[in-house]
Amino acid sequence: MRALQIVDLTGPAEALSLVDLPEPEPSHMLSGDRAAVLIDVHAAGVSFPEVLQTRGEYQFKPPLPFVPGSEVAGVVRSAPDGAAVKEGDRVAACCMLGGFAEVASAPDFLTFPLSDKLDYAQGAGLVLNYHTAWFSLAIRGRLAEGETVLVHGAAGGVGTASIQVAKGLGARTIAVVSSDDKEAVARDAGADEVVRSDGPWKDEAKELSGGGVDVVVDPVGGDRFLDSLRSLREGGRLVVVGVTGGSIPEVKVNRLLLNNTEVVGAGWGAFVMSKPNLNQEIGEELARLIEQGIVRPIVGARFPLERAAEALELIDAREATGKVVLDVRDA
Numbered sequence: 632m633r634a635l636q637i638v639d640l641t642g643p644a645e646a647l648s649l650v651d652l653p654e655p656e657p658s659h660m661l662s663g664d665r666a667a668v669l670i671d672v673h674a675a676g677v678s679f680p681e682v683l684q685t686r687g688e689y690q691f692k693p694p695l696p697f698v699p700g701s702e703v704a705g706v707v708r709s710a711p712d713g714a715a716v717k718e719g720d721r722v723a724a725c726c727m728l729g730g731f732a733e734v735a736s737a738p739d740f741l742t743f744p745l746s747d748k749l750d751y752a753q754g755a756g757l758v759l760n761y762h763t764a765w766f767s768l769a770i771r772g773r774l775a776e777g778e779t780v781l782v783h784g785a786a787g788g789v790g791t792a793s794i795q796v797a798k799g800l801g802a803r804t805i806a807v808v809s810s811d812d813k814e815a816v817a818r819d820a821g822a823d824e825v826v827r828s829d830g831p832w833k834d835e836a837k838e839l840s841g842g843g844v845d846v847v848v849d850p851v852g853g854d855r856f857l858d859s860l861r862s863l864r865e866g867g868r869l870v871v872v873g874v875t876g877g878s879i880p881e882v883k884v885n886r887l888l889l890n891n892t893e894v895v896g897a898g899w900g901a902f903v904m905s906k907p908n909l910n911q912e913i914g915e916e917l918a919r920l921i922e923q924g925i926v927r928p929i930v931g932a933r934f935p936l937e938r939a940a941e942a943l944e945l946i947d948a949r950e951a952t953g954k955v956v957l958d959v960r961d962a
């Protein structure tokens with residue numbers, strides 16, 4: 632099969648090589664002795680971790696060479712007994728690694744039926760971002776109907792997903808973005824309000840929310856963090872999802888004490904990997920929102936498999952919007 636490997640750690644432009652590899656066995660490091668789901672990959676999602684992996688900067692460091700690609704959409708070739716999907720089903724799956732290839736294996740508990748309402752490219756943007764958004768908002772952020780959510784990096788993968796999941800949970804959203812193009816994407820994703828990261832977004836968020844937001848979803852970190860804390864109302868929760876902004880913020884805990892606010896970590900992978908049922912429950916919640924037309928992944932740039940380096944460079948340059956996707960085979 633055709634696949635892309637990371638062969639060295641020189642960064643997104645040079646680290647990838649197109650190779651011919653044997654197809655994977657129906658096994659997966661997260662499935663133990665149980666068989667995994669084998670998938671004919673139609674589209675593969677590209678995310679920030681793959682950029683970091685080309686530099687050896689991601690926390691999970693497989694030995695070189697390896698096939699990156701944490702999520703795919705395609706058609707099931709084989710599935711173990713008892714799985715929620717079967718041969719011939721259209722699916723979206725998180726495979727952790729190996730997605731930049733014509734065939735990938737994924738654990739059955741991270742493989743989900745793909746609604747006819749979504750195409751393969753949208754399916755390739757479903758698991759990582761939307762499960763993270765649900766986990767961050769509903770589980771870690773305890774978002775309630777009628778609350779207001781401030782979403783940083785709102786035109787990005789996690790950001791657009793968070794806007795839609797927040798909407799599905801009955802919340803109002805204020806998106807923070809850095810450019811006109813990204814503003815258009817956040818609006819297309821369904822944001823109720825959009826403010827600019829280079830403007831007085833904290834004051835605007837307080838005004839738009841009538842005194843402070845209930846939840847902040849923060850995949851950016853960096854120098855946004857302090858004003859994010861300041862934009863919370865009493866009882867507000869700042870959910871830490873990532874640090875694309877580069878620097879890792881620190882918090883003076885007296886701020887939390889004085890304002891009765893919380894900073895909450897949301898590491899989706901680490902939490903859900905050992906909880907197969909929780910994954911399927913989140914999948915069912917998202918399926919409901921897909922059927923209601925609230926969840927519909929926003930696909931940005933698309934590249935054929937062999938041009939994956941361009942996809943990674945786009946993310947690295949902060950120019951990506953929505954989900955960046957590799958078309959692995961013709962629809």
Ligand SMILES: NC(=O)c1ccc[n+]([C@@H]2O[C@H](COP(=O)([O-])OP(=O)(O)OC[C@H]3O[C@@H](n4cnc5c(N)ncnc54)[C@H](OP(=O)(O)O)[C@@H]3O)[C@@H](O)[C@H]2O)c1
Pocket residue numbers: 678679680759760763783784785786787788789790807808809810813828850851871872873874875876877897898899900946947948949951952953
């Ligand atoms: N916790 C979890 O379980 C989990 C799961 C999935 C992803 N993540 C993490 O969440 C983060 C966002 O992922 P994503 O897929 O949404 O990424 P993305 O699509 O590239 O979006 C990230 C956004 O961050 C903003 N940003 C601010 N400063 C930036 C900089 N210096 N470089 C790049 N972007 C910058 C950009 O928005 P503006 O230009 O509008 O500011 C950009 O749209 C990543 O760190 C990823 O590893 C965490």
